[in-house]
Amino acid sequence: MSNNKKTQTNSNNNSVFIVVPAYNEGLQIKSVLQELVELGYSVVVVDDCSGDDTLAQCMTMPVTTLHHVINLGQGAALQTGIEYAKQNGAKYMVTFDSDGQHKAEDIKRLIDALEEHGADIALGSRFLGEAVGMKRSRGLVLKAAIAFTNWATRLDLTDTHNGLRAFRAECSALLRMKQNGMAHASEILSAIAENNLKYIEVPTTVTYTEYSQNKGQSNLGAIDILFDLVLKRLLP
Amino acid sequence: MIFQVFFVTLVVACLVYFLVLSKTSAFQRLFVLFSFGLGIICILFPNSLNTLAQYVGIGRGADLILYTTTLYLFCVSINYYLRFKRQEQQITLLVRNLALVTPKIARGKSEESAD
Numbered sequence: 349m350s351n352n353k354k355t356q357t358n359s360n361n362n363s364v365f366i367v368v369p370a371y372n373e374g375l376q377i378k379s380v381l382q383e384l385v386e387l388g389y390s391v392v393v394v395d396d397c398s399g400d401d402t403l404a405q406c407m408t409m410p411v412t413t414l415h416h417v418i419n420l421g422q423g424a425a426l427q428t429g430i431e432y433a434k435q436n437g438a439k440y441m442v443t444f445d446s447d448g449q450h451k452a453e454d455i456k457r458l459i460d461a462l463e464e465h466g467a468d469i470a471l472g473s474r475f476l477g478e479a480v481g482m483k484r485s486r487g488l489v490l491k492a493a494i495a496f497t498n499w500a501t502r503l504d505l506t507d508t509h510n511g512l513r514a515f516r517a518e519c520s521a522l523l524r525m526k527q528n529g530m531a532h533a534s535e536i537l538s539a540i541a542e543n544n545l546k547y548i549e550v551p552t553t554v555t556y557t558e559y560s561q562n563k564g565q566s567n568l569g570a571i572d573i574l575f576d577l578v579l580k581r582l583l584p
Numbered sequence: 585m586i587f588q589v590f591f592v593t594l595v596v597a598c599l600v601y602f603l604v605l606s607k608t609s610a611f612q613r614l615f616v617l618f619s620f621g622l623g624i625i626c627i628l629f630p631n632s633l634n635t636l637a638q639y640v641g642i643g644r645g646a647d648l649i650l651y652t653t654t655l656y657l658f659c660v661s662i663n664y665y666l667r668f669k670r671q672e673q674q675i676t677l678l679v680r681n682l683a684l685v686t687p688k689i690a691r692g693k694s695e696e697s698a699d
Contacts (some may be wrong), residue, residue: 360660393682394697405686406688407688411689412688412689413687413688413689414683414687414688415683415686415688416679416680416683417679417682417683418679420676420679424676424679424680428679428680428682428683428684431680431684431685432687435684452685458690527672528672528676
């Protein structure tokens with residue numbers, strides 16, 4: 349992405365808060381957090397009332413762990429982490445999935461893109477980058493969801509439902525998510541369009557493992573996206 | 585006659601139950617009193633309902649009841665939907681603030697020592 353390679357020290361990464369929503373990720377969460385910690389980021393993991401040992405696993409790591417006493421959904425967990433980051437002096441906030449599908453090294457590319465282009469929000473794109481191990485059916489469903497989302501929001505994106513994004517802390521109030529469940533991804537895009545935020549897409553890698561495919565959303569999620577975007581305009 | 589006695593008793597029992605037990609505003613109490621009163625009149629004089637139905641352009645009194653009940657239930661479910669949404673937001677804020685005031689920070693090892 350950048351040809352003038354910035355030397356980012358660990359102290360620089362301190363003001364970058366990585367928000368990781370976690371629900372029943374006990375098997376994988378430690379290795380995901382380990383990578384982020386090693387890069388010197390401030391990590392906030394939000395345990396959304398997991399039934400397994402996710403909370404205990406997180407508490408052994410040098411990260412901030414927040415715990416929802418009841419399960420609210422991914423959107424609510426992200427918003428909780430974002431609010432913690434705001435209260436603790438974050439300059440940039442990054443959303444990062446807890447199932448190991450994202451690459452920690454991609455975060456730097458997102459932050460660099462924000463700084464170089466003066467953008468408000470940088471969105472990861474697996475179609476500009478790489479989608480390792482993605483099934484053909486998933487690719488087709490995503491393409492359809494992307495076409496529809498672009499039409500509904502009037503944005504021009506190559507990947508609309510990627511969990512890896514970075515934005516400036518000042519924008520977090522505009523991006524405030526009210527949808528507790530998975531609809532927050534569409535909600536963020538609507539907020540970008542409504543507030544005319546300056547966005548940029550950055551090539552990132554999504555790795556589909558057997559674990560992430562079992563944990564992740566089914567292709568039927570595309571129908572949810574359709575309803576989220578349409579109904580959002582009709583119902584409060 | 586049996587029908588009238590049975591239903592009027594039922595309606596009056598419901599009304600007393602509502603007025604004694606529920607803590608609603610004076611306006612809501614008056615509305616309930618009014619609609620229950622209307623209900624009793626309809627039970628005692630079934631033909632009055634037919635006349636009213638014909639006056640507003642619906643064939644039978646029973647149809648009039650069906651339509652108004654459908655409309656009423658629709659309003660009730662929208663009311664409950666909005667109330668449910670509001671409550672969901674309140675619970676979210678409650679859980680979020682609880683999470684924010686009790687952050688669990690484990691700093692067993694320093695970040696540099698991680699290998």
